Amino acid sequence: MSPNLKIENVIVYKRRPLLEDDNKGFLTPLLSVTEDGELQYIDKSDYPSDIFVSQAYQSIDKAYAEHEPFLLSVHFRDDEKTESVGEKRYWTDGKHAKSLPAGYLIPVVNTILPPAESSRLPSGLKAPKTPFFIKDGQQGSLFGLFMATDEGENGQLLEPRSSNALNYASHAVAKFDHNEVRDSLVELSINGVLKIFVSTLKHLSQHTYETYDYMSNSKLITYFNGMQAGKKNTFLSKREADKLKQGIAQFERQNLNIKGSPHLDRLKTVLDEYLAATDTGHQIVRDYFESSKGKIFLEDYVAKNKDALLSDQISKIEEDAKKQETEAKRRIEQIEAQIAKKQSELKTVGDEVTQARRDAEVTIQIIKEETEVTRRENLKELESELQAGIEKLEQQRDEIADDVASRLQTLQLVEQVEDLNTEIRVLEREITKRKGENEELNKARKSVEDTLKHSDLAAKVGEMAVVSRVLKGGSVTSNESSKFKPLQFASEKPSSATEVVDSVRSHLDEDYGKTFSDVEMANLLLSTTQSFLTVLAGPPGVGKTSSVVRLADGLQLGDSSNDKNFLYMPVARGWVSGRDILGFYNSLNNSYQRARTGLYDFLNNPVDETNDSLRLVLLDEANLSPMEHYWSDFIGMCDKEGRHRPIVTGRPEKGSDLLKVARNVRFVATINHDATTERLSPRLIDRVPIISLDNDDSSKNDFATGLKLNGALNYDLFEKYFTTEDAELSSVLEDKLNTIINLLGERDPALGQPVSISHRKVAAITEYFGAAMDGNLMDATTAFDFALSQHILPHIEGYGSKFRVRVEKLQSEIGSSYTRSSRHLERILASGNDMTGTYSFF
Known part of the structure; x- marks a missing residue:
């Protein structure tokens, strides 16, 4: 820090410590102390972010109560940060905190x-x-x-x-x-x-x-004792109080000038009440026995009457001792009888052991006396029995092997049927395509025949070109690259991430679609910028598709006409490979046949100053077909090390053989969960954030400023405001995350199947948290809550009562502070009860 302005003597109170480091925090200024000691109110707009305490905040926290003002002798304005963020920033050291001056x-x-x-x-x-x-x-x-x-x-x-x-x-x-x-x-x-x-x-x-x-009763007595009206003691026995009363009467007669004093009248009333409420007899007896004469009297009385006082007690003790002696003799007799019984049992067992030893010796002798022939016959009989057992086991083995072979053959047939069904779907699509081209060809043929009857040769040549292209295996249309319009960029750049969030919210608030709070919009922009693919999940009708279209419109990227930096791409059932969304090289006519999605031209459009903003591709109803099949060319790009890997197109021309995906391209997929859709694979879930949208608008009670973007933003601003380098979690949150990961991955049979969380998820959570904190987009608890709900909880997939115990332990560990994650876990447990013990995020 480089302070340029030193400010002295400001009265402040402690606001809060940093969650990630409680030795740092913030102080809020209240008043300034002028040179002549006067107090002046401070304009809160001069301190929009309070005063940052760079160290020793813990000493402030211990020294001053929550609502207690104190003096900050020195603090500084940070001109460098003030200039970079566009608002005044101040800092101080905790050692400059002082108690308020007296008065x-x-x-x-x-x-x-x-x-x-x-x-x-x-x-x-x-x-x-x-x-x-x-x-x-x-x-x-x-x-x-x-x-x-x-x-x-x-x-x-x-x-x-x-x-x-x-x-x-x-x-x-x-x-x-x-x-x-x-x-x-x-x-x-x-x-x-x-x-x-x-x-x-x-x-x-x-x-x-x-x-x-304002003198209390107790102080009143002390007051008059100090004036020699009685003993100097605020704790009086009745006798002392009575003496004090007599002393006050005498004091009043001797000091006529104090007669009628309200203090004196109150004191006499207090003493009268005290004397009326005190147990005089008990006090007199207790005082006597505590005196030296009373103690001597008590000792002599006990010595003279000891026999009478103790005779009854001694008789009772002797009677109890006789009863205990009788009970002890009875217990000894019982124990001796038990010992005799056990000795008799021991003798019987010893006799049985001796007899068994004799029988064993006789048996051994008989075996020794057997002839060699007898032993061979016994061995042959035993061998025959063993051989029969072996043959029976071999028969069972052969039966099991036949059954396994039969089942394997059935399984292979099932797999072959699945492969054939896939091929059939591809062929059916090809047949449908060829039928359409055949219809166009027939129309073209008929048109050629009609043309030949007329003299318009130019039109005939044009139509013959279409026929020629179709005969070579090409498409009826020319299939030229789409033309994209340039973007209009914003005349004024937002100065912070929060301004970008507010501008987009202002646009979305006007069209009466799904509403977003500031933190929800910040979460959407953070996830979209940091992740190559972001998935929006939720029930039908919640506004997943429209929210992405409106987001692109709010960022001035274009609309569903697909002619700028936004591509709307509805997914069809039956897509099985990249050729369904990009296209393929047709070697028969030496041309690249683009898919109808327009994705190839969208990605192949070079980046220049007219379009260098975020490029957004919407995969609508993305799980109608398996994403890991048709989107397989892009899955590797979700990892940073594979982000710039090109896609092989198959085209022989140099420069066109590889399709490079620009750094500003992002995919957003919307998905539903029902019998008509495919499940997301664990491989894909491990690489993307999954944002759950619902119909709950109860938290959207804040309002945007209404200032919208008047043009698109350069892509560098997205990376500046919504990404970060060298991000770190606080030690508390890092321990929390490790505890959650260990709990999910613990291999304990009592907790059902484990759930593995990879290092890429830890890295994604750390980067998300760091960018959210650097941009002041949300507090630490909210940022960590979003990260857990979008990166960790989608991995939950298991069944059985044991797995439910694992989920319940996770719910207890996360607690109610992280509201979004807590709601997801409550939903997972409730749906597990309804779905016969299957617990899944989706």
């Missing part, structure tokens, strides 16, 4: 002044920890200064606080007429809460005030 910004608490006898604030009211004033609306007065002492469950106790600027007794406070001191009060909004302060005690002391006595 500045004294808080005012709005409540009824409690009676002096109790001096307790109402329950639920939390007073400041610093000196403060009380504004009593019923009396129309301002009282102070006070300090509040916290006494736990008993609430807070008010005590007068002396001040050098205000002259009153230590047991009193100043009382001002509220209407007369309004010029000494300031109202400040701190973190959305309106608070009232006395600007300075110096300014307040210039107004007229009266001394207001």
